[in-house]
Amino acid sequence: MxxxxxxxxxxxxxxxxxxxxxxxxxxxxxxxxxxxxxxxxxxxxxxxxxxxxxxxxxxxxxxTGWVGEVPDNNLVFRTVADEVASALRFGRVRADEIKPAACAVLSEMGISHLSSRATHTLSGGEKVLVACAAALALPPxxxxxxxxxxxxxxxxxxxxxxxxxxxxxxxxxxxxxxxxxxxxxxxxxxxxxxxxxxxxxxxxxxxxxxxxxxxxxxxxxxxxx
Missing domain, CATH: 3.40.50.300 (P-loop containing nucleotide triphosphate hydrolases)
Structure with a gap:
């Protein structure tokens, strides 16, 4: 509340x-x-x-999971996989659970194909989806x-x-x-x-x-x- x-x-x-x-x-x-x-x-x-x-x-x-209105301001890490995994690392998820959890949220978001992409090469919409996946990877x-x-x-x-x-x-x-x-x-x-x-x-x-x-x-x- x-x-x-x-x-x-x-x-x-x-x-x-x-x-x-x-x-x-x-x-x-x-x-x-x-x-x-x-x-x-x-x-x-x-x-x-x-x-x-x-x-x-x-x-x-x-x-808190935050996704702002400017796509470029939401991403910090070099690759999509690292961006999503970062939320899990900061949440102190066990190391052996991070990759499966990151893959799961990317799959649910329908963007598994972006996993190895460099974040700076994504379109605005793709950046938003990756940021949302990172925000939801560790349930906020x-x-x-x-x-x-x-x-x-x-x-x-x-x-x-x-x-x-x-x-x-x-x-x-x-x-x-x-x-x-x-x-x-x-x-x-x-x-x-x-x-x-x-x-x-x-x-x-x-x-x-x-x-x-x-x-x-x-x-x-x-x-x-």
Whole structure:
């Protein structure tokens, strides 16, 4: 569970926010504070005032899987195999278990064929999938995806959704510009001007957004809500 209290950070202002376990989609216009909020939850930034806790702990004390919106910024190691294995090494997995575990997550992600590739030769979408595989190799307590699906075609995005379901983290925060993806989350938070304006199930949140571009296109076609 994520709990935010009396948060004032840059232009974000959140008096109180509680996010339970499950898959939460974060949506809103550009500049509304979505990425800043995710960085606070990941411990990448520290709040200027107020607190952010995850299951009662500071974010930096939590095993977090983070995949940012810029593909090149997510990868550190020279090869795909080393990138995925690194998460297992840092998680103190036994040496004889690292290679099988890395191969398993690459297979589940559908990118085993990339294993020996140099990370700098990958496409943007491939880099995102490798970063997601590394983030999920050692099951995180919280998985944070910041517009990663922007770089993926529909099939790759569907593979990622399936992977998240197969290797579930207790809490998944996914910032997305795809409202159809957001509509499949357990809850949706709509940010506006540094505030979480609407919070609830997809039906509850999107009921406020029917006449905007933030409404799921598939719902509009089907006449939902």
């Amino acid at each position: 994520i709990q935010v209290e009396n948060l004032h950070h840059r232009f974000l202002e959140i008096e109180y926010l509680r996010i339970g376990e499950g898959h939460t989609a974060i949506i809103g216009p550009n500049g509304s504070g979505k990425t800043t909020f995710l960085k606070l939850c990941a411990g990448i930034e520290l709040p200027e005032r107020g607190t952010v806790t995850i299951s009662g702990k500071e974010p930096r004390a939590v095993n 307590e919280i998985l944070i995806l910041d517009e990663t699906d922007t770089h993926l075609d529909r099939k790759a995005a569907e593979n990622l959704e399936t992977m998240i379901q197969r290797r579930p983290a207790p809490c998944v925060l996914q910032c997305t510009q795809d409202m159809d993806t957001a509509s499949r989350a357990d809850r949706v938070i709509y940010f506006e001007h540094g505030h979480p304006r609407y919070i609830g199930t997809p039906e509850e949140t999107f009921s406020h957004l029917y006449n905007t571009e933030m409404y799921p296109s598939l719902w509009r076609i089907a006449g939902c809500i």
